[in-house]
Amino acid sequence: MSFSANIKKELSRAASARTCCARAELCGILLFASSLERSSVRIQTHNPLLLKHLGIVCERAMGYTPSWSASVTGSRHTISLDDPGDMERIFSVLGYEYRDQLVLHLNAPLVEDDCCRAAFLRGAFLTGGYVTDPERDYSLEFTTTHAVLSRELYALLCDMGMPPKTAKRRYTNVVYFKGSEAIEEILTLMGAPRAAMSIMETKVIKDVRNTINRKVNCETANLLRSVENGNIQLEAIAALKAAGRYEELPIRLKEAAELRERFPDAPLSELAQNADPPITKSGLNHRLKKIEQLYSEMRGEGK
Ligand SMILES: [Zn+2]
Structure with a gap:
C-alpha cells in the first residue's frame, strides 16, 4: 500500500466530532470527489475505509446516512449516490442553493472556525489529495478540475497561514506543498499525526x-x-x-x-x-x- 493510501486510512479513523466540523468535512469530501452534480456524486478511491467513514460523517453532519452504493474493481472502490432527494438534503445541509446550475465552490460560512477548516481539509484530502513517498520527495497536493474551487482552497490555506503553491496540469488544477515541515504541519492539522511523524523519521534517516x-x-x-x-x-x-x-x-x-x-x-x-x-x-x-x-x-x- 502506498504512503498516500496509508495516510488516507489514518485520516478515515479521525472523524469529526462536532456537527459543524462534520459538515465542513462532508463538503470537502464532495467538492473534491471525481464528479459532483446536482443530482449525483461519484467518488473513486483506493481507500477501503472511506465508505464507512463517509457514513459516520453524514450521520454527524445531517443526522442520517444516505444509502451510498459501492462497487470494487481490483483495489479501486467507487462510491456513488444518485438519489435526487438525498442530494437535495445534502446540499441544503451544506448551505448550497439547490438550483439547476450547480457551481462548485467553497461555501465560506462552513469554514469560518479553525476546527471546521481542519475538517474541511481532511475531507478534501480524502478525495482529492496525494502525498509522495518521503523516500522520493516531499510533496503534498490537492487536485481538482474546478479552477474556482482550486483558487478558493488556495485562499483558505493562505488565510490559515500556510500559503501553498499552485500549478496547472492539463485540465487539473493543483494546490500543493513542498518541503517536509509544511507537509508535517498540514498532516497533523488534518488528523494524521502518525504520518507526520513518519515523514519526520524518514527525513532524519535520509x-x-x-x-x-x-x-x-x-x-x-x-x-x-x-x-x-x-x-x-x-x-x-x-x-x-x-x-x-x-x-x-x-x-x-x-x-x-x-x-x-x-x-x-x-x-x-x-x-x-x-x-x-x-x-x-x-x-x-x-x-x-x-x-x-x-x-x-x-x-x-x-x-
Ligand atoms: Zn467545527
Missing part, C-alpha cells in the same frame, strides 16, 4: 544516510588517490631499476623507494609513520615526487 555517504565517498576517493599514487611510484622505481639508474640515486631517495615497496598501497601519512629514520609527511612526499620526476625525465630521454 539526512544521516546522506552524511555517511558523503563521508564514505570522500574517504574512498582519498584511498583511490593514494593507491594510484603508490602505483605510479612503484612503476617509477621498477623502471629506474630496470634501466640501471636506481643505484645512482641518493640514499634518501632509495630509503623512500624501499618504504614504498614495503607498503605499496599505504597513504602517505602511514608511510611516513613507518620511516626509519623518521621523516615528515611532506618530506617523504617530496622524495617520492623526485623519484617520479626522474622516471618521467628518463622516459623523455628515451623518446
Whole structure:
C-alpha cells in the first residue's frame, strides 16, 4: 500500500466530532470527489475505509446516512449516490442553493472556525489529495478540475497561514506543498499525526544516510588517490631499476623507494609513520615526487 493510501486510512479513523466540523468535512469530501452534480456524486478511491467513514460523517453532519452504493474493481472502490432527494438534503445541509446550475465552490460560512477548516481539509484530502513517498520527495497536493474551487482552497490555506503553491496540469488544477515541515504541519492539522511523524523519521534517516555517504565517498576517493599514487611510484622505481639508474640515486631517495615497496598501497601519512629514520609527511612526499620526476625525465630521454 502506498504512503498516500496509508495516510488516507489514518485520516478515515479521525472523524469529526462536532456537527459543524462534520459538515465542513462532508463538503470537502464532495467538492473534491471525481464528479459532483446536482443530482449525483461519484467518488473513486483506493481507500477501503472511506465508505464507512463517509457514513459516520453524514450521520454527524445531517443526522442520517444516505444509502451510498459501492462497487470494487481490483483495489479501486467507487462510491456513488444518485438519489435526487438525498442530494437535495445534502446540499441544503451544506448551505448550497439547490438550483439547476450547480457551481462548485467553497461555501465560506462552513469554514469560518479553525476546527471546521481542519475538517474541511481532511475531507478534501480524502478525495482529492496525494502525498509522495518521503523516500522520493516531499510533496503534498490537492487536485481538482474546478479552477474556482482550486483558487478558493488556495485562499483558505493562505488565510490559515500556510500559503501553498499552485500549478496547472492539463485540465487539473493543483494546490500543493513542498518541503517536509509544511507537509508535517498540514498532516497533523488534518488528523494524521502518525504520518507526520513518519515523514519526520524518514527525513532524519535520509539526512544521516546522506552524511555517511558523503563521508564514505570522500574517504574512498582519498584511498583511490593514494593507491594510484603508490602505483605510479612503484612503476617509477621498477623502471629506474630496470634501466640501471636506481643505484645512482641518493640514499634518501632509495630509503623512500624501499618504504614504498614495503607498503605499496599505504597513504602517505602511514608511510611516513613507518620511516626509519623518521621523516615528515611532506618530506617523504617530496622524495617520492623526485623519484617520479626522474622516471618521467628518463622516459623523455628515451623518446
Ligand atoms: Zn467545527
